[in-house]
Amino acid sequence: MSLREVIISTTRRVPAIPTAAARVSTLLQNRDVKISTLSRAIEHDPALAANVLRMANSVYFSGPRTVGSIKEAIMRLGTSRVSGLTLASAIAPLAGVAIKGYDLKPGDLWQHSVSAAVCVDQLIETLALEAPDYTFTAALLHDIGKIVLGTFVDVDAALIMELAFKEGVSFEEAEMRVLGISHPEVGAILLESWNLPKFVVDAVRWHQQPDEYEGDTEQMIIDLVHAADALSMVGGIGTGSDGLNYRVSKLVAERLGLNNAIAETVVLKMISGLEEVKELFGEDWGR
Amino acid sequence: MNHVIGISEMKVSNKPGDALVTYSLGSCVGVTLYDPIAGVGALLHSMLPLSKIDRRKAEARPFMFVDTGVTQMLQTVFDLGAQRSRLIVKVAGCASLLDDKKLFKIGERNYTVLRKILWKNNILITAEDVGGTISRTMHLYMADGRTTIKSGGNEKVLA
Numbered sequence: 001m002s003l004r005e006v007i008i009s010t011t012r013r014v015p016a017i018p019t020a021a022a023r024v025s026t027l028l029q030n031r032d033v034k035i036s037t038l039s040r041a042i043e044h045d046p047a048l049a050a051n052v053l054r055m056a057n058s059v060y061f062s063g064p065r066t067v068g069s070i071k072e073a074i075m076r077l078g079t080s081r082v083s084g085l086t087l088a089s090a091i092a093p094l095a096g097v098a099i100k101g102y103d104l105k106p107g108d109l110w111q112h113s114v115s116a117a118v119c120v121d122q123l124i125e126t127l128a129l130e131a132p133d134y135t136f137t138a139a140l141l142h143d144i145g146k147i148v149l150g151t152f153v154d155v156d157a158a159l160i161m162e163l164a165f166k167e168g169v170s171f172e173e174a175e176m177r178v179l180g181i182s183h184p185e186v187g188a189i190l191l192e193s194w195n196l197p198k199f200v201v202d203a204v205r206w207h208q209q210p211d212e213y214e215g216d217t218e219q220m221i222i223d224l225v226h227a228a229d230a231l232s233m234v235g236g237i238g239t240g241s242d243g244l245n246y247r248v249s250k251l252v253a254e255r256l257g258l259n260n261a262i263a264e265t266v267v268l269k270m271i272s273g274l275e276e277v278k279e280l281f282g283e284d285w286g287r
Numbered sequence: 288m289n290h291v292i293g294i295s296e297m298k299v300s301n302k303p304g305d306a307l308v309t310y311s312l313g314s315c316v317g318v319t320l321y322d323p324i325a326g327v328g329a330l331l332h333s334m335l336p337l338s339k340i341d342r343r344k345a346e347a348r349p350f351m352f353v354d355t356g357v358t359q360m361l362q363t364v365f366d367l368g369a370q371r372s373r374l375i376v377k378v379a380g381c382a383s384l385l386d387d388k389k390l391f392k393i394g395e396r397n398y399t400v401l402r403k404i405l406w407k408n409n410i411l412i413t414a415e416d417v418g419g420t421i422s423r424t425m426h427l428y429m430a431d432g433r434t435t436i437k438s439g440g441n442e443k444v445l446a
Contacts, residue, residue: 236313
């Protein structure tokens with residue numbers, strides 16, 4: 001078995017997400033899902049529902065008004081946003097641990113995930129784009145492959161680091177060359193096994209190679225996740241030993257209408273947004 | 288005691304037992320000031336170069352921006368007895384993505400603005416570890432003013 005095959009089979013053995021979250025992922029496939037159906041699916045798991053409500057009540061999502069129930073949260077924030085928060089709540093324990101290989105402390109990957117999701121919101125708003133709401137979910141999950149690949153990166157760290165930092169190869173390309181697979185691809189395989197919609201899987205799979213994507217998912221979603229990931233790294237939020245060693249696509253910047261001045265505005269709004277979303281982090285934000 | 292400086296924060300100390308630390312400097316800039324005679328030190332973690340991008344934000348969070356952040360940081364250490372001529376200044380961060388076309392220049396601009404402000408204040412940088420594509424953690428130990436940089440599991444003294 002090649003190393004690539006070993007990694008893929010390891011990915012398939014990652015524990016499934018809670019049933020309620022999996023049910024929500026399936027419902028997310030249908031964009032016209034009924035509010036009552038979605039709220040029942042979330043309320044099926046009271047702990048999950050409580051967590052979703054806690055997040056929905058952060059200033060960032062609902063302002064000063066309190067949201068009392070899942071149904072109200074869906075009406076106020078929309079189905080996509082609440083589905084995103086449900087998935088966030090389900091993956092938080094997985095993304096909250098220390099990750100070897102990338103030298104991530106507990107909470108780092110989680111902060112990076114949330115900052116990319118908040119950044120996507122700010123990019124959409126600042127650039128006045130008409131992007132689907134689930135882009136938030138795709139940004140939130142973009143680096144989830146690191147939870148599996150970290151162990152393998154750790155074993156071959158010297159070789160990967162050499163390629164990345166001495167030869168100027170982007171980190172995911174170095175993973176590809178040494179391990180036969182990169183963390184975006186591992187992430188896509190993981191999300192597929194959790195039954196996430198194809199457009200989320202595609203955005204995660206191609207977020208580091210946005211210009212190579214050929215498929216049905218809207219290019220804008222992939223571009224937004226690419227740019228949001230880039231600006232979260234610029235902000236240094238939850239970055240590890242891979243640092244900022246990723247290529248930024250000029251074509252994405254052109255397609256989105258993004259330049260350095262706009263990037264500074266978006267980074268500013270991202271940092272401010274993260275301060276309003278502290279409920280997602282507990283006490284550890286910025287630490 | 289260990290004091291953590293978050294993004295857009297600055298902390299000052301005059302206790303020899305203290306260590307100041309800031310994690311994950313990406314394109315952000317980390318600055319340490321230390322006066323060995325006064326025993327005063329400070330660490331700043333700024334995100335963006337210029338406060339003119341959002342004046343209101345700059346009033347509420349001056350340390351978010353290099354221009355307002357460094358100015359206020361200098362004032363704070365002077366108030367505690369530090370002297371300009373004795374200041375040891377160390378700088379880290381200002382990294383960038385692999386970005387041949389220079390699409391995002393935040394790291395570079397942070398560094399340029401920092402140099403300009405220190406120049407205007409007649410202060411020179413003693414040592415620095417800036418640029419590249421790495422993310423850095425910066426420590427300042429108040430006992431002796433030692434500044435260390437950690438990146439990807441490697442740690443070195445910045446001197």
